[in-house]
Amino acid sequence: MQLLDDNERELWSGRPNAALYIIGNPLFYVFAALWLLFDLRLFGSFHRTDMSGSGSMASMLTPFFLLHLAPVWLAIGGLIYRACAWHKIQYILTDRRIYQSSGLLGTDVSTLELREVSHLSVNVNPIENALGLGTIRLTPDVSVGSGDNARTVSGYRLRHIKDPYNTYNLIKRVSLDVSTDQQFPNAYRPSENPGYDTRLK
Numbered sequence: 001m002q003l004l005d006d007n008e009r010e011l012w013s014g015r016p017n018a019a020l021y022i023i024g025n026p027l028f029y030v031f032a033a034l035w036l037l038f039d040l041r042l043f044g045s046f047h048r049t050d051m052s053g054s055g056s057m058a059s060m061l062t063p064f065f066l067l068h069l070a071p072v073w074l075a076i077g078g079l080i081y082r083a084c085a086w087h088k089i090q091y092i093l094t095d096r097r098i099y100q101s102s103g104l105l106g107t108d109v110s111t112l113e114l115r116e117v118s119h120l121s122v123n124v125n126p127i128e129n130a131l132g133l134g135t136i137r138l139t140p141d142v143s144v145g146s147g148d149n150a151r152t153v154s155g156y157r158l159r160h161i162k163d164p165y166n167t168y169n170l171i172k173r174v175s176l177d178v179s180t181d182q183q184f185p186n187a188y189r190p191s192e193n194p195g196y197d198t199r200l201k
Helices: 017-021 027-049 056-068 070-088 126-131 164-183
Strands: 011-012 090-094 099-102 108-111 121-123 131-137 142-144 151-153 157-162
Touching: 011 151, 011 157, 011 164, 017 070, 017 126, 027 056, 027 070, 070 099, 090 164, 099 126, 121 164, 131 164, 157 164
Parallel strands: none
Antiparallel strands: 011 090, 090 099, 099 108, 121 131, 131 157, 142 151
């Protein structure tokens, strides 16, 4: 699939580390495991109590038990989904914008113009640090709605990528070049500017 314009130049490309992306948040698995243990003990106690009777109580509670295991199904389903979707994820940095492709069957593409990069930062958790990886935040999280409908929308991120600090420096430099070029196009740019030296020509 051709994503770049004819006059667009690719500067960097990458994708998230497969293991970290597929696993996701390890704490959710801990929560799901505790939930499963609690449900197994609860259902087991009902089953033992019902053994002395007709046994119909356990049969009636089985659908409820399966529904109550929703966090476990979410953990398993999320793991399977990310394992199938990982090969579609790709990050591309060009001299104009940042592309992110994703999807499961088809390919979804989103773009972030370099002038829209804001509050650029690098976050490295202990696991990423051990593997030489990191996550770059391109835009901040945004709160939308109010009251009971309030929620937080995550900003753009390049997750679990290799060499995060050099990539961060590259994005920082190119986004500054693009912003300066748009504010001071070539026709209005002085022949000599000791205050700033853009690499865009």
